[in-house]
Amino acid sequence: MKIRMKEMKAIQDYYPEELSYCYGCGRLNKFGHHIKSYWNGEQTIAHFTPEPYHIAVPGYVYGGLIASLIDCHGTGTAALASYRNENREPDTLPPFRFVTASLCVDYFKPTPLGVELELVGNVIEIKGKKVISEITVSANGVVTAKGKVIAIQIPENFGL
Numbered sequence: 001m002k003i004r005m006k007e008m009k010a011i012q013d014y015y016p017e018e019l020s021y022c023y024g025c026g027r028l029n030k031f032g033h034h035i036k037s038y039w040n041g042e043q044t045i046a047h048f049t050p051e052p053y054h055i056a057v058p059g060y061v062y063g064g065l066i067a068s069l070i071d072c073h074g075t076g077t078a079a080l081a082s083y084r085n086e087n088r089e090p091d092t093l094p095p096f097r098f099v100t101a102s103l104c105v106d107y108f109k110p111t112p113l114g115v116e117l118e119l120v121g122n123v124i125e126i127k128g129k130k131v132i133s134e135i136t137v138s139a140n141g142v143v144t145a146k147g148k149v150i151a152i153q154i155p156e157n158f159g160l
């Protein structure tokens with residue numbers, strides 16, 4: 001599935017340029033994580049491989065990184081869900097772009113460094129300009145963290 005995803009455009013590839021500098025998912029932030037979120041059936045999916053400097057204690061990922069991955073995949077999931085909910089393509093206007101209103105993360109196991117992490121999103125609710133999703137983080141098929149993201153659609157003039 002990952003090979004096919006590399007050939008597809010992620011939702012973040014459709015974000016307007018002026019809103020593409022997010023540290024987690026902004027394609028124009030040269031120092032960022034560059035999270036890419038896609039549909040995978042009824043769920044969303046993203047992958048990220050932590051670097052050695054994303055360390056908490058030797059061999060394990062810093063929890064703040066896990067939270068930021070959940071955060072950005074949650075806002076990407078919200079955008080994907082909103083387009084699908086309105087039967088629109090991601091390149092149609094006005095663009096859907098979300099910010100986090102609430103983020104709650106539960107950590108179940110230490111997340112190992114040196115392996116690709118998989119983030120899977122499930123849309124819980126779409127209500128007006130609010131989307132609630134649950135994001136699961138797995139390493140080697142083992143769930144290490146789960147988060148709930150409440151994302152709010154930003155106004156067209158946000159950040160301008």
